[in-house]
Amino acid sequence: MLLIGPPGSGKGTQAERVSERLEIVAISTGDIFRYNVKEQTPLGIEAKKFMDAGDFVPDSVTNNMVRDRLLEDDAANGFLLDGYPRTVAQVEYLDGILAEKGQQLDVVLQLTADDDELVARLLNRAKETGRSDDTEAVIRHRLHLYHTQTEAVVSQYADRGTLTRVDGIGAVDEVTERVLAAIESVKSAS
Ligand code: AP5
Numbered sequence: 001m002l003l004i005g006p007p008g009s010g011k012g013t014q015a016e017r018v019s020e021r022l023e024i025v026a027i028s029t030g031d032i033f034r035y036n037v038k039e040q041t042p043l044g045i046e047a048k049k050f051m052d053a054g055d056f057v058p059d060s061v062t063n064n065m066v067r068d069r070l071l072e073d074d075a076a077n078g079f080l081l082d083g084y085p086r087t088v089a090q091v092e093y094l095d096g097i098l099a100e101k102g103q104q105l106d107v108v109l110q111l112t113a114d115d116d117e118l119v120a121r122l123l124n125r126a127k128e129t130g131r132s133d134d135t136e137a138v139i140r141h142r143l144h145l146y147h148t149q150t151e152a153v154v155s156q157y158a159d160r161g162t163l164t165r166v167d168g169i170g171a172v173d174e175v176t177e178r179v180l181a182a183i184e185s186v187k188s189a190s
């Protein structure tokens with residue numbers, strides 16, 4: 001399954017919970033990049049300049065990283081992708097990986113929240129964890145990219161009839177219940 005949503009919508013928070021409940025591996029491209037930045041790997045050094053500016057890491061880098069990760073054993077029986085695909089080109093690339101693996105997406109879930117709530121959440125996180133891309137200017141740029149690039153990804157899955165929207169506003173537990181209910185309803189309809 002895919003979890004798509006703007007910065008601060010709760011992708012990471014919900015991915016962890018869904019992953020536990022459904023016993024599938026959660027794969028966050030942002031987390032993989034941050035790990036590589038911390039370890040100062042060549043990938044991390046390349047990605048850092050884009051991440052700090054709130055820009056997308058180029059597809060050429062991101063796609064190969066996702067491909068390698070999805071071909072690992074723990075993703076053989078299912079996975080939850082958090083934060084990928086976020087460009088139309090990434091959708092096409094993912095289609096290719098899935099065809100190669102003989103897998104298909106069961107659920108594409110969009111978490112929604114308004115920009116004011118998202119900015120408030122991320123500024124709040126900035127005080128707690130100090131993620132380097134959680135400054136107001138960079139948060140606004142990340143949101144802009146979501147609206148101008150990733151919403152086209154959402155539309156593509158909507159056109160394919162595989163998209164389910166979940167309201168991401170409310171207590172974390174409430175949102176988790178909504179997400180799990182949405183997954184159940186997709187499963188029972190198929
Ligand atoms: P990534 O790490 O994916 O960042 P993001 O999309 O900006 O999203 P966040 O991780 O900030 O938010 P989230 O939706 O996971 O919410 P969270 O659960 O943390 O990507 C970072 C960068 O990596 C990108 O900018 C780009 O450079 C690069 N990158 C990644 N993927 C890429 C790709 N596919 N292509 C190219 N580049 C890529 O929650 C946020 C906060 O809100 C937390 O403090 C949380 O505690 C709080 N919160 C969560 N739920 C609630 C709730 N219901 N109520 C109140 N607060 C809540």
Ligand code: MG
Pocket residue numbers: 011012013028030
């Ligand atoms: Mg996240």
